[in-house]
Amino acid sequence: MSEALTPTSTPLALDIAQARARLADLTVIDVRTPAEYASGHVPGAFNVPLDALRRALPALRQAAARGELLMVCASGNRSANACGTLAEHGISAATLSGGTSAWAAAGHAVERPEGAARRVWGMERQVRFTAGTLVLIGLGLGLVVHPAFQLLSAGVAGGLVYSAVSDTCGMAYVLGKLPHNRPRGTDLDATLAHLRER
Known part of the structure; x- marks a missing residue:
């Protein structure tokens, strides 16, 4: 029953x-x-x-x-x-x-x-890839161009902490709007x- x-x-x-x-x-x-x-x-x-x-x-x-x-x-x-x-x-x-x-x-x-x-990556995987890429870009540009670019990495880290605390994910929301996540039909x-x- x-x-x-x-x-x-x-x-x-x-x-x-x-x-x-x-x-x-x-x-x-x-x-x-x-x-x-x-x-x-x-x-x-x-x-x-x-x-x-x-x-x-x-x-x-x-x-x-x-x-x-x-x-x-x-x-x-x-x-x-x-x-x-x-x-x-x-x-x-x-x-x-x-x-x-x-x-x-x-x-x-x-x-x-x-x-x-084609098969697309799951949203969790897309978020991990995007967050990791942004952190690396921020660190790389911070070392090569100007230290202020490291704020990008800090912002992503802060966003991940907020995501865990609030159990929401703004990055997933934004990624969900991209064309590869909204196929025709x-x-x-x-x-x-x-x-x-x-």
Whole structure:
């Protein structure tokens, strides 16, 4: 027997086996960027990127009234944040422990949209690469051009500390807006309409 979801500050987490057993009864929402979603997602998942979650609240509220929501991302961090945002608005949702990475590692199939292009890096990897690159640039320019460029490295370090303390990531938000993370053929309005009608 499944436990009914209620809005809480700590989201209910379903492990891979629990989610797979209940997949037909859940409305699965993948909160990764459209490019990450296109690289492979839990079967039947709808793509509502985390940065569009507030816009999607009415459709998600309607979907939650008809059945339980399962939020999914790459590792479970963004989906837990999404559950928190939904709970603030009285919408119950669970998160998938370990995310799509754990789903695929368990040997379960992932879906890819027809004509899905190349695989993109996950957002966490993009953030690590960008932050590391900016730190190296700041240090390099600080040594070669002018010491003031080291402030770039300090700014990135401060941003990473703030990101950890606040459990948010401004860099991920900005990277999510880049064209490689927003491939053609992604239509949030169509997804939201489908969630309202489902």
